[in-house]
Amino acid sequence: xxxxxxxxxxxxxxxxxxxxxxxxxxxxxxxxxxxxxxxxxxxxxxxxxxxxxxxxxxxxxxxxxxxxxxxxxxxxxxxxxxxxxxxxxxxxxxxxxxxxxxxxxxxxxxxxxxxxxxxxxxxxxxxxxxxxxxxxxxxxxxxxxxxxxxxxxxxxxxxxxxxxxxxxxxxxxxxxxxxxxxxxxxxxxxxxxxxxxxxxxxxxxxxxxxxxxxxxxxxxxxxxxxxxxxxxxxxxxxxxxxxxxxxxxxxxxxxxxxxxxxxxxxxxxxxxxxxxx
Amino acid sequence: xxxxxxxxxxxxxxxxxxxxxxxxxxxxxxxxxxxxxxxxxxxxxxxxxxxxxxxxxxxxxxxxxxxxxxxxxxxxxxxxxxxxxxxxxxxxxxxxxxxxxxxxxxxxxxxxxxxxxxxxxxxxxxxxxxxxxxxxxxxxxxxxxxxxxxxxxxxxxxxxxxxxxxxxxxxxxxxxxxxxxxxxxxxxxxxxxxxxxxxxxxxxxxxxxxxxxxxxxxxxxxxxxxxxxxxxxxxxxxxxxxxxxxxxxxxxxxxxxxxxxxxxxxxxxxxxxxxxxxxxxxxxxxxxxxxxxxxxxxxxxxxxxxxxxxxxxxxxxxxxxxxxxxxxxxxxxxxxxxxxxxxxxxxxxxxxxxxxxxxxxxxxxxxxxxxxxxxxxxxxxxxxxxxxxxxxxxxxxxxxxxxxxxxxxxxxxxxxxxxxxxxxxxxxxxxxxxxxxxxxxxxxxxxxxxxxxxxxx
Ligand code: HEM
Numbered sequence: 001x002x003x004x005x006x007x008x009x010x011x012x013x014x015x016x017x018x019x020x021x022x023x024x025x026x027x028x029x030x031x032x033x034x035x036x037x038x039x040x041x042x043x044x045x046x047x048x049x050x051x052x053x054x055x056x057x058x059x060x061x062x063x064x065x066x067x068x069x070x071x072x073x074x075x076x077x078x079x080x081x082x083x084x085x086x087x088x089x090x091x092x093x094x095x096x097x098x099x100x101x102x103x104x105x106x107x108x109x110x111x112x113x114x115x116x117x118x119x120x121x122x123x124x125x126x127x128x129x130x131x132x133x134x135x136x137x138x139x140x141x142x143x144x145x146x147x148x149x150x151x152x153x154x155x156x157x158x159x160x161x162x163x164x165x166x167x168x169x170x171x172x173x174x175x176x177x178x179x180x181x182x183x184x185x186x187x188x189x190x191x192x193x194x195x196x197x198x199x200x201x202x203x204x205x206x207x208x209x210x211x212x213x214x215x216x217x218x219x220x221x222x223x224x225x226x227x228x229x230x231x232x233x234x235x236x237x238x239x240x241x242x243x244x245x246x247x248x249x250x251x252x253x254x255x256x257x258x259x260x261x262x263x264x265x266x267x268x269x270x271x272x273x274x275x276x277x
Numbered sequence: 278x279x280x281x282x283x284x285x286x287x288x289x290x291x292x293x294x295x296x297x298x299x300x301x302x303x304x305x306x307x308x309x310x311x312x313x314x315x316x317x318x319x320x321x322x323x324x325x326x327x328x329x330x331x332x333x334x335x336x337x338x339x340x341x342x343x344x345x346x347x348x349x350x351x352x353x354x355x356x357x358x359x360x361x362x363x364x365x366x367x368x369x370x371x372x373x374x375x376x377x378x379x380x381x382x383x384x385x386x387x388x389x390x391x392x393x394x395x396x397x398x399x400x401x402x403x404x405x406x407x408x409x410x411x412x413x414x415x416x417x418x419x420x421x422x423x424x425x426x427x428x429x430x431x432x433x434x435x436x437x438x439x440x441x442x443x444x445x446x447x448x449x450x451x452x453x454x455x456x457x458x459x460x461x462x463x464x465x466x467x468x469x470x471x472x473x474x475x476x477x478x479x480x481x482x483x484x485x486x487x488x489x490x491x492x493x494x495x496x497x498x499x500x501x502x503x504x505x506x507x508x509x510x511x512x513x514x515x516x517x518x519x520x521x522x523x524x525x526x527x528x529x530x531x532x533x534x535x536x537x538x539x540x541x542x543x544x545x546x547x548x549x550x551x552x553x554x555x556x557x558x559x560x561x562x563x564x565x566x567x568x569x570x571x572x573x574x575x576x577x578x579x580x581x582x583x584x585x586x587x588x589x590x591x592x593x594x595x596x597x598x599x600x601x602x603x604x605x606x607x608x609x610x611x612x613x614x615x616x617x618x619x620x621x622x623x624x625x626x627x628x629x630x631x632x633x634x635x636x637x638x639x640x641x642x643x644x645x646x647x648x649x650x651x652x653x654x655x656x657x658x659x660x661x662x663x664x665x666x667x668x669x670x671x672x673x674x675x676x677x678x679x680x681x682x683x684x685x686x687x688x689x690x691x692x693x694x695x696x697x698x699x700x701x702x703x704x705x706x707x708x709x710x711x712x713x714x715x716x717x718x719x720x721x722x723x724x725x726x727x728x729x730x731x732x733x734x
Contacts, residue, residue, distance in 0.1 A: 021397060063506070124508065124510070125512065128513055128514055128533065128547075129535065129536035183712065183714050187712075190682045193678070194675075194679065194682060197675065197678055201671045204671070205668070209535060209536075210537075211546060211657060212467065212537065212544045212546045212657050212658075212659035213467060213659075215311060215319070215344045215663065219313040222313050226306045226309050227309065229302050230306055232302055233302045233306070236298055236302075241295060241296070241299070242524050
């Protein structure tokens, strides 16, 4: 077994999990969601193995380094963080309903890494600027943050597509109730916010040790700050202004758009220090 | 509040609003986008080429060429700070008594009416189990207050009252960060300098203005080394530096990217490198009429007389990258040829292309045979006395967020009510200032735990 086999398998298995979750939603079969969950856990195991193998392979190539340093690796890791967080949430809150919105995100991220010809999966050695222990802390925390926001986004979408009064036999009746979704969205935003905060901070400390400036208004930095502002707004609206439900779900969706722009848009449309993803 | 508030009071009320906070945060988020789309710190010509003359005037008026330091952006940050301070003062004075009460009081009704209340019934009468319930509760939540209300025994305990301060820690950290940034901007600098191998400097040049800044010591570059991977990508840049203070060598060390030198509040970072101007080169001169060739070492700036007294050649200088009709010919020396009866001409002598000067078809052909290649190291030199405030702010922000999000003020009431038919009805209720869903789950867990404990009585 090697990393590329493990990661291709993970991609395929995540795709299968998505099919089960969608099937469960469309046919109102609880059992399918349970199978979907088990498949997703299997996919996560392959995903973990793939990242681990990649790490080992870099040592075998003679320049050992953490596997979080380019677009391909970050997409694979993003799938992993989303999968782990989702598995945790499903176990803790005993809610399967929103797997139908999250499993496609997990699948899409890793599938995009494998299928976009513009994204190379070769393992290259690190340029000097990336050789730092802060790299691992920075990337891991940022992507845990992104995963929290991705799940919050899934919850918010669910809130918006779910009709106010879902009748017993509509397919939407399988989705959790509004209040639970609202609470879960908040929990996911809180998780994401804490880790984005730590991610921005570790990035700043790293920049200070590499370039002597903890903040230089580089587009990626600025966009992560914009994202941070949006979620800070989310939290103040909820805690101090009593916002709930649809309006707040919209704020969370705007926040996730900012996350996506920070992640992809900045790399493809703007230029800066973070050309590696 | 009276209708005729004084003006200071009105200002206070204006700033004491979370709506204002939200508006300011929205404005900051939206305006920050501008600086990621519009070129920052470019030259006027760049702006005119990119956006046209009219737009350039607009950009100038609103300082969009350096918008994160523009007056209006800083003004927004200032408003944010005032807002934060005013809100915090107001709020803290309101909840101070809640956080540090003279005496803890509780209202049993508020607990007993809550929908998350759990109930357990046991066969013992209240007096038999009161003590074990009290011990249990104190282990769950801390010191217990025991009261008797008619024939119901009430046990009350709470924990985490102080966590209500978490929000203030977060907000204080924002202020500390901005204060640190201000201190850095006022008393620090960011500069850069190039030092040739073997050379030393005492002055560095400010990043924006290029003004020289004198250091209290000299930095000498003993050696620069660059290593490449097999792929050709750089692996490591390393400079060996010596700090010379008061004429004495006080420290010699290597710096690499990500491994700077910090000396007396000044940080020295590896940032770039290049080929330094060499002192001399080995030059060969071929006389194309006689076929004679002479080879000599020539200092840069030195003039040599050409064979047969035909004229002279001056070795003028050196460029690490010579752009010739769109091609980069890399390291190139320059010289001036003066032949009797001909106008002076300037010629380029690329080291990598020894036949280059032949194409000129002059009487003499000049070729650089060899030169001693030296690097210069490009250093970033910074001073930022505010960085410790910023780091303290970082730590406070993480701690404050943790407290605010994952800890809460929880209070619990256990009511032991004797039942008419004998035995006790135990009510377990809890309140919190944060998620009531969490409290519901916690109470359910505690109920099971309590039941197990009471089985042992
Ligand atoms: C970006 C800078 C921020 C500003 C200007 C700001 C401003 C404010 C203001 C003015 C209030 C109302 C004042 C009060 O009642 O205490 C408030 C409340 C609050 N803020 Fe912030 N805030 C900021 C960042 C944050 C962050 C990063 C968090 C995340 C932990 C946060 C969490 C809260 C919470 C939880 C409350 C509610 C307070 C309560 O429940 O008593 N704030 N904020």
